[in-house]
Amino acid sequence: MELHIAVSKVKKYASSQSGDTVEVVERPNGGLSVVMADGQSSGRGAKWISTMVVRKVIALLAEGIRDGAAARAASDYLYTERGGKVSATLNILSIDMLTKSLVITRNNPAPVLLSQDNDLQCLDEPSLQIGLYRDTRPKISEIALAPGLVAVAYTDGIVHAGSRYGQSMDVEDKLRFLLEYSGASCQKIADDLLQHALDLDRGRPTDDISVIVLQVTDKDGDEVRRMSVQLPI
């Protein structure tokens, strides 16, 4: 099998920097984790928060700590640092090679979409952002790795896209279309979802937007591991 991950991000219109942070890191026992945080509000303050949260989670994962424990630790840490006054959403998508599973950790009211065997599911069990209360627990789903598995996570920039103009995005419907009709690559799915949100916001995103798409294929390609990054500077 082959794992593909794509991340597409854009910052709020006219904002100095994105308050969303997404990082991909190797796990000590093989596999990797994508960690995404959206700091409360936008700009520099939000970036500081989301970076702090992602760093904390990454540092803990690197020590072999499990995703759920890392999310709880990040919540307690943010709560303690900011006295419960600042929140962040947190998602972790991990490929755990010990259990051969995809582990989805949500501290985010926004859902994670999951497609297995051509069946699209919305993981939308109520889930709180971190930092506001002691003892905030994440929602965790564990899914056996199998070809065809697709998971899509995003920040609330997608959820609120178009809201200024009385519109909203049906992410599930859009994703279903992309999966069914285009046999799209991971990056294409991430880009199309982001572009759709940008269109609804008329090209001027009203919030930072980040989309993660993770896909497991049955391709037995080469043994090469690849990573690429593209950004405007």
Place this chain on the structure above:
Amino acid sequence: MELHIAVSKVKKYASSQSGDTVEVVERPNGGLSVVMADGQSSGRGAKWISTMVVRKVIALLAEGIRDGAAARAASDYLYTERGGKVSATLNILSIDMLTKSLVITRNNPAPVLLSQDNDLQCLDEPSLQIGLYRDTRPKISEIALAPGLVAVAYTDGIVHAGSRYGQSMDVEDKLRFLLEYSGASCQKIADDLLQHALDLDRGRPTDDISVIVLQVTDKDGDEVRRMSVQLPI
């Protein structure tokens, strides 16, 4: 301008895991850093070392510490942890948005190749790996960001490719060809260099191999930041 980074990695033939670690992280003042370490020997022990080194560097960079200081700290840390008995090579390629420059940090006998204005340069000033001595200093080069800039860094799997069969790879020549004749994308350059090394090793790499290609283009694309990862699982 647009920044493109591509990383291609493969592990030593029949080895459980690669002893090379490469991670890309955001810098607190904008821009990003690619950190690559190759732990002494191969397999699990080497992975442990390279992960430790990369984590240390990333944690320091995240606090705003400059690349050179982070490399020196990582060296002292490894030296102290392992009593000077274990070494690792370390490269950091950073896009620093405060100085609008590419900062290349080398603690690696292997050179870094740099192409500016169609002129290919080999940064091969003698440079020691970290961990063996106190006070090991990196070689640092700082280059103003400009379209057309290309930097290529790699671990010694490239340097020793083919050595078992009495052959060796002329990386400079190969890169010159890729830049001149194919107008190749970043990922294509990384893949082609890696493939050439694999061919010289007859498909069974005698060491872990990692290649990083960083490219600055004059393309004024969209404002979207993209990241993608592909790996066999």
